[in-house]
Amino acid sequence: MNATATIRHETDEDQQDIWNVNQAAFNGVDEANLVYALRDGGFVEVSLVAECDQQIVGHILFSRVTINTNTGPVNALSLAPMAVAPEHQRQAIGTKLVEAGLDACRKLGHKIVVVLGHTEFYPRFGFSAELAQPLASPFGGGEAWMALELVPGALEGVIGSVKYSPPFGAFG
Ligand SMILES: CC(C)(COP(=O)(O)OP(=O)(O)OC[C@H]1O[C@@H](n2cnc3c(N)ncnc32)[C@H](O)[C@@H]1OP(=O)(O)O)[C@@H](O)C(=O)NCCC(=O)NCCS
Known part of the structure; x- marks a missing residue:
């Protein structure tokens, strides 16, 4: 457990450092450029x-x-990307980021979050492949395609396909 990590909103001055962290964690520039x-x-x-x-x-x-459904669009959020610099991984920094991030999203009034990611990491926060089953992912994903309700019941009866913003097109 790393007690010294503090979590805060990004500022304009952080942009290059954020690019660097994503590049290092993913060992490539795609996610780093996606943030921009x-x-x-x-x-x-x-x-x-x-x-x-x-x-x-x-x-x-x-x-x-x-989320495009038969009865109209439903707003949601995508968690992506997230990154912890390799030398700082497995010190609970990722956990702190997810918890603080979900809190911030809830406070803004959001109800649904989807993620395509590590099956051994995200379920501990409440992400579930079962909840995501009625939601078609443009990237596939199987068990790695997960959803979370920030408000209990937010996904009840929601069946549809998730439309990502154009920057994600590079990952299609
Ligand atoms: C996934 C990631 C954000 C987790 O951050 P972290 O600070 O290491 O996470 P925490 O210390 O809070 O939690 C540790 C858990 O993360 C997961 N994890 C950590 N490193 C991982 C890695 N390289 N690959 C897959 N899962 C990993 C494990 O489930 C681990 O649980 P365990 O310690 O019980 O085995 C971080 O490893 C990372 O940046 N990885 C590379 C980029 C990436 O895969 N981003 C997520 C895309 S969905």
């Missing part, structure tokens, strides 16, 4: 950083998506 594209497109709802000794060592981003 989501910002530039105005799709970001919550973007938090984890700081240790005044150094940014982790980042999490939530952006708006739409």
Whole structure:
């Protein structure tokens, strides 16, 4: 457990550090560039950083998506990307980022979050592949495709396909 990591909203000055953390964690530039594209497109709802000794060592981003259903669109958020610098992983920094991120989303009035990610990591926060089953993912994902209700019952009766914002097109 790393007691010294503090979580806060990103500022303009953090952008390069956030790019660096994503590039290092994913060992490539795609997710790092996606963060810029989501910002530039105005799709970001919550973007938090984890700081240790005044150094940014982790980042999490939530952006708006739409669930298209037979009865109309339902607003939701996508958790992506999230990253902790390799030398800081497995010190509960990712856990702090997810918990603080979900709290921030709830406070903004959001009800549903989807994620395509590690099956051994996200379920501990309430993400569930079962909840995501009625939601078609443009990227597939199987058990890695998960959803979470920030408000209990928010996904009740919601059947449809999730439409991501254009910056995610690069991952299609
Ligand atoms: C996934 C990630 C954000 C977790 O951050 P973290 O600070 O290491 O996470 P925590 O210490 O809070 O929690 C540890 C859990 O994360 C998961 N985890 C950590 N590193 C992981 C890795 N390299 N691959 C898969 N899962 C990992 C494990 O489930 C681990 O649980 P355990 O310690 O009980 O085995 C971080 O490992 C990371 O940045 N990985 C590379 C980028 C990535 O995969 N991002 C997520 C895309 S969905």
